[in-house]
Amino acid sequence: MKNKFRNITLQTKLILSFIATTIIIIVVNLFMYQSINLLVNRLDAIYLSNVRLNELEIALGDVQNSMTDYLNTKSSDAMEQYYRSEQDYSELIGALNQDITGNRLQMMQRSIRNMSENYLEVTNQTVEAKRGRNIDKYKTRYEKATELYNYIGTYIYSLNNEQFKDNSSSYKNLSLSLHYLEYVSAFILIGVAICNIALITLLTKSITNPLRILARAADQVAGGNLDTELVEVQSMDEVGIVSSAFNKMLVNIREYIERIKESMEKEREMKERELMMETHLKDAQLKYLQAQINPHFLFNTLNAGAQLAMMESADRTYEYVQNVAQFFRYNVRKNNESVSLRDEIELVDNYIYILNVRFSGEIHFEKKIDESLTSIQVPSMLLQPIVENSVNYGIRNIDWQGLIQLSVYRQDDMVCISIRDNGVGITGEKIDKILHNAIRTSDVGTDSNGVGLDNVIRRLKLFFGNDDVFDIISEGENKGTEVLICLPYDEERYDDV
């Protein structure tokens, strides 16, 4: 029963309440009308009895007059008239009371009826005697009839009076009843109206309350608070359905957000792993190289070469071999750790020297170093690959004098390391590709020490946890390229060394 009520739709609820209240009012009104009808009918009945008596009196007069007329004239018209009125009158008296009751008015009716029956008998006899020319008989009969006529007349008149007296008191009662009816109906209508208003207020409240709660919850969700409480469903009407749909939606949104969070986490982890894999691969490559060349043997060999050169007073050879030895030692020793900027610059010096020997001093290298900043810690193998890049792609195939400038300076809170060449330059497109990691290590030629630019960029990012550390600037074709590394100037890191 309760569940059934809960499942009723709003429309049905409204219609039901409306119908119920309307029916009650209609029933009350019908009853009022019926009561009024009853009273009016009784009022009618009161006067109807008097009206009937008057009719009776008239009919009686007709009988007497037509009989007298016939006795006077003996005309067939009068005869016809007599029979007609006699018929009418006997019909009328047939309606009168015949029983012996305790009511004196009804007893008077009975007397009138009985006397009238006798009267009609006598009048018939009179008319018969007249037709039979029995003069004596019709005269005495006529007298008798007249006597009876007078008695009946008196009875009717008296009964009329008595009835009127009775009716007056009945009328008083009835009009009193009508007054009562007025009060009662007014009372009922007012009472029912008040109750109806209360009922409708209650029902509409029960309909709009869940809506209001739902609206509040929706407002909170719209404001971004997904953790708002679920709207509880009171009934399975339209509002109930909307409420439960809203709840489902809320739950689904929460779940969805949770899932997105999870998948993002996964993606991040995968990226990290990819990077790790690459480093591990590099590691493996290095270890492979290391395994192939016994570094001590290499260094000792190079050192022996250097000593030999010195003994032969070939100073330039000595210096060259010395530089090569230093370059490789650095490579072997510090491939994977953080080092001071100073060491890195030294390595670049070594590298340039070796290249200049290789390429007969084609490369001009200029340094503008703020020495106070060189103790900053940076990832190892940072500058050399950049310089190598500049040499290989920037100034290798140019017609003019190649120049590479390395400058370290301070800008605001940043330590800036700039490697600028005057080579072929680089297109913005390619810069984007490089910066966004689109060029893989494999694309780079084998003519390198194996550490690519992308590796440098990635390690920088990892090291400083910041994307904006590395930038490549080129003003266009044949206008050179500048690689700019801006490191945060960290007092502590600076002091460490």
Added chain:
Amino acid sequence: MQRHSSQKKNTEESGKQIRGKNKIAFVSIGIILVMIIITTGSLLFFKTQLMHTAQKEISQAKRNYDNYYVMINSDNNSSFWQSVFQGATEQAEATNTYVEVLGENLSVDYSEAEQMEIAIESKVDGIIVEANESLQMRKLIDEAVTAGIPVVTALGDNTSSTRQSYVGISSYNLGREYGKQVNSIADSIYGAQEQTDNMMTNINPLQVLVLINANAEDSSQNIVFSGIQEAVENQSDYSGKINLEAKAINTEGAFAAEESIRNIFMTEEQPPDIIICLNELNTTCVYQAVVDYNQVGQINIIGYYNSETILKAIDRSVIYSTISVDTKQMGAYCVDALNEYGESGYVSEYYAVDTTLINGDNVRNYLGGDADEE
């Protein structure tokens, strides 16, 4: 854990909501009940109000009776006949019969003869009539009996008619009772005089006036008169000293009796010492006249019937004594006679009604009794 607690909270809240929902349902049902109570209550109230007024009208016409008797008498307003009618009604109710005084509701005052005719024409089941010995009355009674309507005469009889029964007082006994009263008055007067004066021959004879209805051609008054005569002659020590005289009182026409009685006091040189009245009206008239003409103590009244006025007069010693008729018994006997005739076709010719003497000694009982009845 947090989720669990929030769920719990949810169920708690929904519980609260369901309770709220129940409350709404209960209040709605309550309101509907109030509406129904208001409506039905008011309508019931109105119905009972209506019924109450309707009941009054219906109750009168509810009962159906087996027989319908009418009562015809010379004076509807006298307490004598009203009492007779009351007795008849009580008896009739017990036997499921309806009795009515004829002509009560009519706008015309009909004579007894006319009333008889109306009763015959109305085909009543029985007639109780205060008859007289007139020829007209005899004819009417015979006519009724021929028409199959039994007739019982009450108080006054028409012996020559074919009436079924007579309910009344034995006139001879009544006369003797009056005679006794006359004797006792004579005893008290002459007894007192004897002691002071032995010369009885000097004393004036006692004048006794018997008021007789002049228009009644009826022998019962004569019988009463002869009863008085006999009692006075045979039983009194002073019979020679009592002068009995009958006075006819004209009752034809309205107020005639009262005028005739006044005439007695105005014209007679020597007012009578004792006046004997044979009906209630005369008794009351004589009593009033005696008071008016300042004859209290001079004239002894021997009355008839025990109306309130007469009893009070006895209490004040204006009326010496009165003969009371058991009127209720008379009414009851009339109805009994008619019923018996209706049932068996036979009925006793004569029903004697009890009479009682009321004088100064026992009047208190009747005054009290009357008061009780009212």
